[in-house]
Amino acid sequence: MSQPHDPPAKLFTRDFLLAGLANLFISMVFYLLMTSMALYAVDRFQASDSAAGLAASIFVIGSVTARLFAGKLLQVLGRKRLTVISLCLFVLASVMYLFSGTLWLLLVVRFVHGMAFGAGNTAIATAVQSIIPSARRSEGTGYFGLSTTLSTAVGPFLAVLLAANGNYTSVFVFCSISSAAALLICLLIRMPEPRPTTERHVSHVRRGSFIRSIVSPAALPISLVILVCGVAYSGIISFLAPFLISSSMAEAASWFFVVYAITVLVSRLFAGRIQDRRGDNAIMYPLLVIFALGMAALAFDPSNLSVVSAAALTGLGFGALMPCAQAIAVNAVPPAELGIATSTFFLMLDVGIGFGPVALGLVIPHLGYTGMFGALTVLSVLGIGMYFQVHGRHARGSRGNAV
Incomplete structure (x- = not known):
């Protein structure tokens, strides 16, 4: 039923x-x-x-x-x-x-x-x-x-x-x-x-409906922000271990993700509440800045302090950023279009994390690992500006009365 x-x-x-x-x-x-x-x-x-x-x-x-x-x-x-x-x-x-x-x-x-x-x-x-x-x-x-x-x-x-x-x-x-x-x-x-509605059936024959059935125009802007951040995060997934191994810090690679996971667990206990009660900007801007700082911590010769700092900052930043951005994506569409909005969000996330390492692999021979993480820091900062353009300047307060 x-x-x-x-x-x-x-x-x-x-x-x-x-x-x-x-x-x-x-x-x-x-x-x-x-x-x-x-x-x-x-x-x-x-x-x-x-x-x-x-x-x-x-x-x-x-x-x-x-x-x-x-x-x-x-x-x-x-x-x-x-x-x-x-x-x-x-x-x-x-x-x-x-x-x-x-x-x-x-x-x-x-x-x-x-x-x-x-x-x-x-x-x-x-x-x-x-x-x-x-x-x-x-x-x-x-x-x-x-x-x-x-x-x-x-x-x-x-x-x-x-x-x-x-x-x-x-x-x-x-x-x-x-x-x-x-x-x-x-x-x-x-x-x-979702209840079958006239609007839902009309959308199948609407001009451009094929593209709209693949990508949600309303969810795409915030999803592009996640794509940019996903590319930056893919550098950690794919190249952090060889970076630390080449710096004679092999053990640090294992506990980096332990610290990262713990920080993500902690961050998700409060980030969503802040967003629901204070609005999107109240949590998104701090998370984007924290994530950029975490990437910046890897743009120098690694030390125990920089690795721990990067793990904590990227865990707090990117870990909490994903569900907060997803909430923005699904709130941008009516209930009948939740599927397309969710698909759009994860499609952009997969593209960033899945294909980012291919491009980064071409950069490393020229910039080295620290140079690559420096470039990803710049990319993360650009993500802040992108968020402002596509959503931040239009964001409202709490969604206590959201539909």
Whole structure:
């Protein structure tokens, strides 16, 4: 039985908690495989460095491809149906790793797996935005995002633990079980569906409707800010470890992400509340500045102090920035367009994080690691100006009366 259009004021409902748990399992599979896939391709298929990198990154390419059409699919299939179909494919792809006997088959499985992730993640994230009370949207989005934050720490840890001595079979079995658990949990979630309206049907034949079914014009501006910040953050994901290793600080790379994860967990306990009560600018400007300072801390020869400072600042900045920006994106559209807005937001995030390292890899030989992080600091500062232009100068106060 469908739920009322306006959700109750209570945030921690049964469906909200189940959605967070499902997202934890899905995200854990993503980070576990992303951590271990390149090494697996080398050990199992003697892949070259470029092929091993492709084995890891083609998942993101699949995710981006799916997000291009996820908004349209949400309108055609509905949130619950798209979630179930995507997670069935997600489970199948997880199992197929066990039977991928060639590198080419592995690449195909990774691409399909990424598509299932992109579509399923978009569907769940959209449904959650309808479950969260509109007046507590930033707070609820932040809490929901904690499941992803937890997976960034647990996934890589399990990858190292399960793949010890080259035992990748246990990795794939665990991912298959986690994927099946996410599917079963999602079957129990009651996902509100938007009411079919005349406007919704007219939009299918409206001029330019194909582009609008892929990208939401209202959500795109703030999503472009996240794309810029995502490119900057991709420099940390891809090049922080080799940067610190080359500086004889290999151990610092491991506890950087521990400090980062702790800071993200803490920041999401209060950032959403501030945004809901004080307005977007009250939290977005400080977060963008803090993130830029975190990038700047890496633009010098590393020390224990600079690494810890960078971990804390980027965790507070980028970690809290994502749910706050997502709340802006979904609040910019009517309820029937939540799917397209969510898809647009994560599409830009995936493009920034997934393809940023390609461009940065071309910069490093010329600028070095510190020069690259210096350039990313400038990019982060430009993100502040971009936010002002696309949203900050128009932002209102609290959304206590938001629709």
